[in-house]
Amino acid sequence: MNEELLWLDWTGLHVTPWKLIGYVGALMFGARWLVQFVASRRKGRPVIPRLFWYMSIVGSLMLLSYFGFSAKQDSVGVLQNLxxxxxxxxxxxxxxxxxxxxxxxADHGMSPTVGEEPEPLPERH
Structure with a gap:
């Protein structure tokens, strides 16, 4: 997995399968913020869609595998993604x-969207 991928030679980058896993993991982990941004724009309020958590898990696991098992074996990267x-x-x-x-x-107990009735608050005694 530490051998260079020759089919990516045209890019001028020296990419190994582990680096490809690291790149995809970093893109997945970063793109989750785009997913959150789009979901919040659509709702008109801050929300975190479930896809955000899936992308966080997949991106983190890919980065953990890259930092832990590639030739890099970087303990800082492992700790950063644990x-x-x-x-x-x-x-x-x-x-x-x-x-x-x-x-x-309903999204995470947030306030209801326009046109929805809010849930009644529990009575205090």
């Missing part, structure tokens, strides 16, 4: 627990 992996897994677990697998349910 916490986001666990945080994203936990957040996805909470999201599924809160909304279930039905993505049409």
């Amino acid at each position: 916490f986001p992996t666990f945080a994203a897994l936990y957040s996805l677990r909470l999201d599924i627990k809160h909304r279930g697998w039905d993505k049409t349910r």
